[in-house]
Amino acid sequence: xSDLVPQKIEGLPAIIEGTDDLLTQITNSLxxxxxxxxxxxxxxxxxxNLPRLLSKIPAELxxxxxxxxxxxxxxxxxxxxxxxxxxxxxxxxxxKVIRFGLPIVAQLTSKALDESKLLEMMDHxxxxxxxxxNLITExxxxxxxxxxxxxxxxxxxxxxxxxxxxxxxxNFISRCARAALSDVNVPAGVNFNELISAIKAGHFxxxxxxxxxAAIKGTHxxxxxxxxxxxxxxYCDEALGQSARSNCATLFLPAVELDGIxxxxxxxxxxxxxxxxxxxxxxSRDFFTKFKMLxxxxxxxxxxxxxxxxxxxxxxHQGMNNFYNEPPFAARLHEIVGASAVPESVRRxxxxxxxxxxxxxxxxxxxxxxxxxxxxVKDFSPKALEIMFAIPDSKTLVGNKIASFPACxxxxxxxxxxxxxxxxxxxxxxxxxxxxxxxxxxxxx
Numbered sequence: 001x002s003d004l005v006p007q008k009i010e011g012l013p014a015i016i017e018g019t020d021d022l023l024t025q026i027t028n029s030l031x032x033x034x035x036x037x038x039x040x041x042x043x044x045x046x047x048x049n050l051p052r053l054l055s056k057i058p059a060e061l062x063x064x065x066x067x068x069x070x071x072x073x074x075x076x077x078x079x080x081x082x083x084x085x086x087x088x089x090x091x092x093x094x095x096k097v098i099r100f101g102l103p104i105v106a107q108l109t110s111k112a113l114d115e116s117k118l119l120e121m122m123d124h125x126x127x128x129x130x131x132x133x134n135l136i137t138e139x140x141x142x143x144x145x146x147x148x149x150x151x152x153x154x155x156x157x158x159x160x161x162x163x164x165x166x167x168x169x170x171n172f173i174s175r176c177a178r179a180a181l182s183d184v185n186v187p188a189g190v191n192f193n194e195l196i197s198a199i200k201a202g203h204f205x206x207x208x209x210x211x212x213x214a215a216i217k218g219t220h221x222x223x224x225x226x227x228x229x230x231x232x233x234x235y236c237d238e239a240l241g242q243s244a245r246s247n248c249a250t251l252f253l254p255a256v257e258l259d260g261i262x263x264x265x266x267x268x269x270x271x272x273x274x275x276x277x278x279x280x281x282x283x284s285r286d287f288f289t290k291f292k293m294l295x296x297x298x299x300x301x302x303x304x305x306x307x308x309x310x311x312x313x314x315x316x317h318q319g320m321n322n323f324y325n326e327p328p329f330a331a332r333l334h335e336i337v338g339a340s341a342v343p344e345s346v347r348r349x350x351x352x353x354x355x356x357x358x359x360x361x362x363x364x365x366x367x368x369x370x371x372x373x374x375x376x377v378k379d380f381s382p383k384a385l386e387i388m389f390a391i392p393d394s395k396t397l398v399g400n401k402i403a404s405f406p407a408c409x410x411x412x413x414x415x416x417x418x419x420x421x422x423x424x425x426x427x428x429x430x431x432x433x434x435x436x437x438x439x440x441x442x443x444x445x
Contacts, residue, residue, distance in 0.1 A: 038076035042166040056177040078169045083155040089180040096135045110233035132226035134189035140179030189219040203243040213254040225262040228255035236283040294340030309333040310353040323366040330369035351387040356398035359408040389431040413439035
């Protein structure tokens with residue numbers, strides 16, 4: 001509590017007997033019992049505590065809402081009192097966000113944010129944002145969130161489900177004063193301004209990487225979630241250079257190591273797709289592939305990603321200098337399918353593409369790309385193996401190559417030889433044995 005800098009309020013005017021008499025007269029005139037309002041002892045208890053509670057709040061925040069709080073408390077309108085202190089809390093939290101910097105917040109969240117949108121933000125959203133920005137502590141967040149629920153159920157802002165007693169009111173005011181309105185120092189988290197500046201300044205050296213990794217792992221989970229989402233958003237920002245994107249990729253794993261992948265990243269990706277931001281959507285797909293997160297995307301989108309990669313590999317395979325041009329496209333397809341299961345809708349295209357490139361043509365095969373092809377074949381699912389073993393008898397381009405060129409037949413047999421016999425489905429065992437026999441003849445020749 002030494003971090004608090006109270007500006008002491010010496011005292012408030014005493015509540016005299018006449019005040020309670022007035023409340024009695026009002027209730028009598030309306031024909032309702034006096035006990036619909038708190039008893040004088042309850043009012044006195046909260047009134048005696050108010051100077052101490054208000055002293056925790058900086059003088060500049062003691063405005064007309066605090067005056068109304070005092071007036072409401074003095075006559076036992078506890079439901080109104082907590083509403084006034086809560087309104088002050090929300091106003092101050094908004095100001096904290098504004099002082100932090102709305103442009104910085106917008107960049108971190110990848111959402112447009114101005115003062116009008118801040119005013120429209122729901123209370124629970126504002127509390128979460130303040131926690132993520134480290135404007136309030138984790139303890140403060142949980143206590144304020146409890147206050148939010150109490151205010152929604154027991155204040156004059158809504159039809160109340162019950163009444164608060166004097167101790168609950170004192171506790172409510174104390175929590176708002178300490179967690180949001182006081183100038184208590186929040187424990188250091190990650191300084192977003194410094195983080196963004198460092199990311200944009202140039203490729204991290206070893207010391208920078210170690211520093212920011214430790215800082216991210218050392219902060220609380222809500223801030224790590226925001227950092228992970230911000231790193232994804234910055235990675236997809238076409239205005240940033242390669243060094244900044246590399247820095248984002250470097251810090252992403254530390255940001256998700258303890259808490260997992262935030263759902264906000266998937267939401268962010270879907271916004272790029274839905275708004276037609278093709279450059280960002282493409283960069284986001286690269287990001288999901290890089291970190292083996294394609295399984296989090298819809299099957300239709302995974303179909304599109306794998307189909308496009310197959311088309312590009314096929315184009316390189318069919319083009320000039322294919323032996324030299326294939327490797328990066330083969331590596332890309334290998335990376336993509338290693339990050340997620342291949343959807344059924346694109347499975348045939350994937351298998352035929354890999355097998356076609358792996359058997360090459362009558363002149364040879366891309367030896368630099370071949371390890372990628374062999375690795376993908378070894379990982380074929382039973383359904384993919386069915387497609388593979390049907391290829392030699394098919395009328396497809398790759399089927400014709402295998403039928404027409406002995407070199408292609410030999411390479412197909414070598415692909416079959418990569419497979420473990422025990423893992424071959426029963427229905428394919430006969431075909432497997434035939435091709436293993438052909439492989440043995442090739443090896444003996």
